[in-house]
Amino acid sequence: MTNTLSFGRAFRLTLLSLGALIFLAPYIFMISTAGKGQSEIFTSSLSLIPTQFFYLENFAKAFGRVSMGQLLWNGVIVCGLIFVIQVIIAIPCAYAMAKLKFGAARLLMALVMLGLLVPIHATSLPLYVAFDSAALLNSYTALVAPFSISVFAIFLFLQFFRAMPDDLIHAARLDGMSELGIVMRVIVPNAWPAITAFAIFSVVAHWNDLYWPLIVVSNQAYATPPLGLLFFRAAEAGDDYGALMAATLIITLPLVAAFLLAQKRFVEGITMTGLKG
Structure with a gap:
């Protein structure tokens, strides 16, 4: 029996290690290429x-050929x-749908689910025309405004708030809190695991976004x-893959660091919202 358990555990560890190696392979090659010269990159070995x-x-080339600091600052x-x-808009919406009783609750839930099916590509042309007409191209407004409402955030917080006990909210109402006060002083302090989980999804998606x-x-x-x-x-570095990989490494390191720092909260948020894989 002990041998069977040991074998099963060893098999699972081997399988997980193999999967981790496959996912890490591009990053390993990126780190390797960032330290090579041109002649070594293009060798057959x-x-x-x-x-x-x-x-x-x-x-040095990565920092010298483009304003790397400006790129990272724009991304931040x-x-x-x-x-x-997204959080300022999503939390009150999710709270209202999860804890308040009103006739349009099911309709709003259906609209949220439909909103999850609409990609940014479907609305990019009318959005571009609108920003062009308003002379807002090449601005932070054009980069931020289309994503200010996240239906995924509403759905994520909705699942989290449904799991919160109603007695906690009833007690706050008996103490004379308004609904806005309940959101600010009761809901938000208890929602940090879900907020952290959504932060990882949001930051990774928009930090890596090239399309918009x-x-x-x-x-x-x-x-960005x-x-x-x-x-x-375009800055005469198209064939300098060593410098290009160094620049890519600089850009991806903040995401890796942020995920490692928030990993525990991220797992808690995903578990408590019921979005288990």
């Missing part, structure tokens, strides 16, 4: 460890604004990190 380390040279501003606005910034931004001053890589290649 495959080696993960560079024969000569060009990390300093490639990272855009992702931060989108996330904050490519449409509305042509000025490097407003370029993925769009900045295109400008990086």
